[in-house]
Amino acid sequence: MPLLSLRAVSRDFDVSKPWLERALEREPRRLLRAVDSVDLEVNPGETLALVGESGSGKSTVARLIVGLYAPTSGTVSFSGRRMQMIFQDPYASLNPRWRVHDIVAEPMRILKTKKEVGELLRQVGLAAEDAERYPHEFSGGQRQRISIARALAGEPDLLVCDEPTSALDVSVQAQILNLMTELQRRLGLTYVFISHNLAVVSQVADRVGVMYLGRIVEIAPARELFSHPRHPYTRMLLDAVPDLALSGRPRTPVAGEVPNPLDPPSGCAFNPRCPHANERCRTEKPALIDNVACHAVAEGRI
Amino acid sequence: MTLEVKGLKVEFPSRRGTLTALDGISLSIERGEVLGVVGESGAGKSLTGLSIIGLLEPPGRIAAGEILLEGKRIDHLPPEEMRRIRGRRIGMVFQDPLTSLNPLFTIGQQLEETIVTHLALGKAAARERALSLLREVGIPAPEARYGNYPHQFSGGMRQRVVIALAIAAEPVLLIADEPTTALDVSIQAQIITLLKRLARDHGTAVMLITHDMGVIAETSQRVAVMYAGRVVEVGPVREVIKAPLHPYTVGLMGSIPKISMEKTRLIQIDGAMPRLNAIPPGCAFNPRCPKRFARCLAERPDPIAVGARAAACWLHAAS
Numbered sequence: 001m002p003l004l005s006l007r008a009v010s011r012d013f014d015v016s017k018p019w020l021e022r023a024l025e026r027e028p029r030r031l032l033r034a035v036d037s038v039d040l041e042v043n044p045g046e047t048l049a050l051v052g053e054s055g056s057g058k059s060t061v062a063r064l065i066v067g068l069y070a071p072t073s074g075t076v077s078f079s080g081r082r083m084q085m086i087f088q089d090p091y092a093s094l095n096p097r098w099r100v101h102d103i104v105a106e107p108m109r110i111l112k113t114k115k116e117v118g119e120l121l122r123q124v125g126l127a128a129e130d131a132e133r134y135p136h137e138f139s140g141g142q143r144q145r146i147s148i149a150r151a152l153a154g155e156p157d158l159l160v161c162d163e164p165t166s167a168l169d170v171s172v173q174a175q176i177l178n179l180m181t182e183l184q185r186r187l188g189l190t191y192v193f194i195s196h197n198l199a200v201v202s203q204v205a206d207r208v209g210v211m212y213l214g215r216i217v218e219i220a221p222a223r224e225l226f227s228h229p230r231h232p233y234t235r236m237l238l239d240a241v242p243d244l245a246l247s248g249r250p251r252t253p254v255a256g257e258v259p260n261p262l263d264p265p266s267g268c269a270f271n272p273r274c275p276h277a278n279e280r281c282r283t284e285k286p287a288l289i290d291n292v293a294c295h296a297v298a299e300g301r302i
Numbered sequence: 303m304t305l306e307v308k309g310l311k312v313e314f315p316s317r318r319g320t321l322t323a324l325d326g327i328s329l330s331i332e333r334g335e336v337l338g339v340v341g342e343s344g345a346g347k348s349l350t351g352l353s354i355i356g357l358l359e360p361p362g363r364i365a366a367g368e369i370l371l372e373g374k375r376i377d378h379l380p381p382e383e384m385r386r387i388r389g390r391r392i393g394m395v396f397q398d399p400l401t402s403l404n405p406l407f408t409i410g411q412q413l414e415e416t417i418v419t420h421l422a423l424g425k426a427a428a429r430e431r432a433l434s435l436l437r438e439v440g441i442p443a444p445e446a447r448y449g450n451y452p453h454q455f456s457g458g459m460r461q462r463v464v465i466a467l468a469i470a471a472e473p474v475l476l477i478a479d480e481p482t483t484a485l486d487v488s489i490q491a492q493i494i495t496l497l498k499r500l501a502r503d504h505g506t507a508v509m510l511i512t513h514d515m516g517v518i519a520e521t522s523q524r525v526a527v528m529y530a531g532r533v534v535e536v537g538p539v540r541e542v543i544k545a546p547l548h549p550y551t552v553g554l555m556g557s558i559p560k561i562s563m564e565k566t567r568l569i570q571i572d573g574a575m576p577r578l579n580a581i582p583p584g585c586a587f588n589p590r591c592p593k594r595f596a597r598c599l600a601e602r603p604d605p606i607a608v609g610a611r612a613a614a615c616w617l618h619a620a621s
Contacts, residue, residue, distance in 0.1 A: 053486035139574050140343075169342035169513065174557035174568035181565065196486065199559040203566060223563045240487040241561060242494075242516025244543060257456050257489060 001079055002041040003158060003190050004065065009074035011035040011060055015262065032262055034060040036214040037074065039288065042158070044080075047184065047191040049205035049222070051198055051237070055258050057214040058194045062162045065192060080157030080190075084150075088163035090143035094135040100146055101131035107154035120149045125179060141172035148179065152187070162194045177203060198241055202226050210234045213261055213269040217293045230292045232274045232302065268295065276302050303373070304474050304507035305331040305354070310367035310377075312346075312353055314578075321578040323349055323362065325531045326604070331475070331507040336498065338518030338539065339511045340554075341528035344575055347511045350528070351477045353377075354509070355392055356384040372474060390420045393468030393506075397480035399460035402467070403452040409436075409463050410448035413470060420471035435466040439496060458489035462496065469500060476500070479511045494520050515558055519543055527551050530575055530586035537611025547613035549591045585616070593617060 012031040035057045050058045063069045087093040118128030124145040165173040209219040218231040229235045256273040271277040276296040286293045296302045312324035331337045341347045369377040413432035436444035439462040482490040526536040535548040556569025573590045584599045605612035
């Protein structure tokens with residue numbers, strides 16, 4: 001049984017002008033669909049990554065999972081006991097007036113002792129004595145370790161990580177990614193890992209879902225997705241990753257930008273940028289068939 | 303040589319003594335060359351850029367060294383003269399395009415103003431030039447977008463406008479500080495291609511400051527790796543990436559995630575870069591270095607030439 005499942009989950013945001021202005025200008029209400037009928041399952045012990053560019057709805061999915069947003073339609077069901085979230089910015093997510101001990105002990109039902117907090121801090125590579133210090137005394141990487149210790153304090157089954165290493169330098173990012181992998185192995189954690197960075201995702205994920213303008217366009221085991229990307233958007237994203245191996249691999253120049261979500265293109269949202277788009281793509285929204293939402297793939301055109 | 307920096311030292315006097323933020327930086331960029339400057343936060347890469355364009359915030363000051371633009375010293379010029387060089391001979395692109403654009407003026411007005419300030423052109427000619435610049439940086443339908451305000455552009459398009467502003471007066475040197483960091487990967491690739499083309503077509507020397515080695519691999523001919531206010535390794539990009547000399551570069555390259563089919567453990571450099579007030583004696587990297595030996599704890603290495611490269615590491619000293 002999956003630990004977490006999302007069934008046809010959508011979420012709209014009201015971005016209308018203030019009521020009076022709208023009444024005077026006779027404008028209708030404007031809704032922005034940030035997440036559009038997303039189906040997902042997360043199995044115990046695995047890491048599911050969601051990748052996409054800004055505005056793809058990946059962070060909204062994270063917030064829907066932990067209940068910070070309620071879905072407009074669809075259901076989110078969780079069969080575990082507890083979940084925790086790790087945020088991108090370790091400067092904003094820790095209360096600067098609290099000592100580390102209080103930050104880490106907060107999610108615990110019964111106030112934990114010094115010894116238990118010290119143990120948690122040691123697990124994430126900090127010292128037990130660090131419990132007496134304040135967040136400003138730590139570097140970005142160390143703060144993210146504190147966030148992880150706090151998340152672990154609640155003994156969660158599921159950790160939802162929203163860009164946990166995006167604000168960190170690469171050498172520190174490597175430390176945090178290694179730590180997360182280690183903790184997963186040791187504690188049997190399940191991760192939902194949100195990131196815009198495909199290379200990071202390839203290092204941590206078991207399965208990857210690619211999002212574009214609120215929809216999942218492709219979802220597959222990581223190895224499959226990175227070796228045989230099927231959706232044209234996934235291929236484009238992989239092509240855009242800078243080539244550090246200096247293989248001289250020719251880069252397909254990517255045209256265009258993510259369209260305005262207030263005024264999404266008809267049919268497949270990717271069609272204005274897609275080299276394979278035809279009439280059907282411009283009119284009919286593709287459904288996720290065999291884990292890819294693309295007419296060209298379904299018809300065997302690519 | 304378009305730009306030469308020799309032994310640049312930048313200090314910040316403070317109540318608790320003087321902090322040395324840049325300690326003997328030497329760099330050079332040729333006409334049409336893209337030099338990548340890479341390092342983690344606090345390594346001093348942005349400060350190097352700011353020192354070159356004369357925008358060092360007081361109390362920071364250049365304590366030693368020289369900066370030469372086409373052979374002439376520019377590090378001791380009065381502010382008024384330096385202001386004429388900025389924009390005219392040195393163009394700048396920063397990370398956040400919104401901070402470089404005035405929200406109250408259309409992009410056409412901003413471009414025209416820049417062109418008229420730096421070049422002896424009339425209004426009609428300036429407009430003509432502004433339009434051709436917008437076309438050159440890849441803004442679709444420039445005539446239609448000419449009267450638009452910055453907020454009407456997307457992030458990638460704004461960065462293109464900023465680049466158009468930076469090259470408006472055909473500068474000999476372009477300093478781009480994290481120009482792609484705020485952008486999505488697909489847009490990032492477009493901006494990289496644009497910068498490369500500009501350097502090639504106009505012979506502009508480009509200093510590309512970024513934390514992202516991938517961006518440098520795609521654009522630059524040479525790269526300078528910075529750590530704790532010093533250049534620890536400099537050389538052709540291909541060589542530095544394939545066979546780094548300095549242990550810090552080795553760690554940095556290893557810690558960059560690459561697309562892989564397997565979940566792997568990344569190479570990590572333990573610890574963090576020292577703060578400016580706590581730079582250890584000897585080599586600044588020694589507490590984190592897996593290869594340190596006695597000399598590293600006592601003496602600070604200067605760059606040592608190794609073929610086309612130089613590395614500030616005692617491992618490469620001629621014994």
